[in-house]
Amino acid sequence: MKQLLITKKRKTLKRFLIPLIISIGVAFLYFSWLSKDSIPEEYLKPIKIASTTESKILKGIGTIQPTQRELVSAPSDGTIKLLNIREGQTIKRGDILAELNNYDLEQKIHTAQLELLNISSQVSIDKSNLAIRLSQVQSELANSVMQLKQQKLELNANEALAEKGIISSIRFKQSRMQFEQNELEVEAKKAELALFKDAYEQQLIAYANKIKLAQNQLEYLNKKQSKLILTAQFDGVISQNSSKLGQVVKQGQSLFELIETNNLLAKVQVPQYSSDQLERGQAAEIITPSGRIQAKVDYIDTVIRNGSINVFLTLNSVTPNWLRSDQAIEANIYTAQQQATYNIQKPHDFNDFKHWNIFEVNANNQAVLTRINYHEVDSSQLSFEEKLSGNYVLLIPDKYTKEHTIDFNLGSSHD
Incomplete structure (x- = not known):
């Protein structure tokens, strides 16, 4: 009797279970069909695509670097008797x-x-002696010339007296002969004076x-001493200071490092595949x-380091004091290549859904699901870079899109 009741109970359970399963299946198919066609009307209104074309931007990261860096060293052996610096201190030329x-x-x-003195x-004494000797030689020449003139007069007188027989021809x-001898003496004095003048010069x-050599030696030493005063050249x-007051240093020993701040540049790393898109200027x-600071490309180092190349940017204006x-900085480089960007209006309830799908509207009154990735431009627009064949899309929340293709009659619903 008990076995009969169990068997009868099982038959009854099967009779109710089978229709229930069928009902659930039918309900599932119904809701699946219903969900396919249950996309709210507001999401089936095509959205027109607006496009803009801009220069393609290469993005990079890097650092600001000085155009000039000077490591100051000791110009000679010595002791630091004055030190007016500290690390991080701003200096002027x-x-x-x-x-x-x-x-x-x-x-x-x-x-x-002392040697120059x-x-x-x-030299002053020697020049004075030379001047005295020159004066003596000139005086001796003048005396000889005077004597020669006197001898000439006497010779002329004796010649007249000899013709009259007053004096003998011997006299x-x-x-x-005396006159001729005086002539020779005058010529000798002239030659002596000429030679002396040459020697004098x-x-x-x-x-x-001799004086110039001594002056040059003193000037060289003074210049060497002036170099012991270290001044800023810009x-x-x-940036670094390894010296201290009273320190004894050797020639060539590093003291401190200076970095120029008026002419800074940016050293930026960009991906190596970007090298063919870069140009100077x-x-x-x-x-x-x-x-933000406007700049331009000054130099491109195409040597690849860790998958990147270095690009050096110079500033278009005066270096800001900050x-x-x-x-550390970021940089945008505007290349010659053009890049199109496509924008669509953002739905008013955009933030109510976690994810949206973009359907491309084609000429056959179909909206086809795309794999486009979008990003927010501002509070009213979304942007993407993939080019579509048409000018309209549908933007539908993920919860309403179970199919990859939506058939509908666009009619006059285009914007």
Whole structure:
């Protein structure tokens, strides 16, 4: 009896279960069919695509770098007796940064000064003696010329007296020999004066060279001492300082580093495949937390490092005072290649749904699901870069789109 009841119960359960399963299946098919055609009318209104064409932008990251970096070293051995710097300090061109003291150099300068003084004094004495001797030779020549004139007069007188027989011919001949001898003496004095003048000029040149040599030695030492005063050669900042007051340093020893701040540039890394899109002079924009700076491409380093190449950008205007060396930046480089961007109006309830699908509307009154990725431009527009064959799309929330193709009559619903 019990077995009969169990069997009867099973038959009854099957009789009710089978219709239930069929009903569920029918309901599922009905709701599937219903959901296919249950897309709200507001999402079936085609949206017109607006397109814009702009220069393709290459994006990169990098740092701000100085165009000039100077490592200041000790010009000679010495001791730092003045130090006016600290790391991070801003400096101006011509500022005195440090000064060294070199005792040996000071002694050499003192010795050179004394030597120049002694040489100048001795040269003055020697030039005076030469002038005296020149005057003596000129005086001797003048005396000889005077005597020669007197001898000429006496010779003429004796010649007249000899013709009249007042004096003997022997005496006349003696006076003529005396005159000829005086002529020879005058010529000799003239030759002596000419030679002395040549020697005198050469001696003056030698004296001048001797003084000049001593002056050059002193000037060289003074210049060497002036280099012990270290001044800024440009506006900038102290980036590193390895010196301190009273420190004894050796020639060539590094003291501190200067970075120029007036002429900064940006070193930017971009993907290596971008090299064929880059040219010198292309417009660029440097992006920092403090602001944006217009720039241009100055140099392209095509050597590949870790999948990137380096592009150097120069600023189009004066360096802003808030821009710093080694500051991290982003950059946009506007290439010659053109890139089209497509925009559509954002639905008013865009934020009510997590994901939307874009359907391309074709000429056959069909909307075909695409794989387009969009992004928000602003509060009213969405943008994508893929080109479509038509000018209209449907933008439908993901929850309403179970099919890849939607057939409908566009009629006059186009904007």
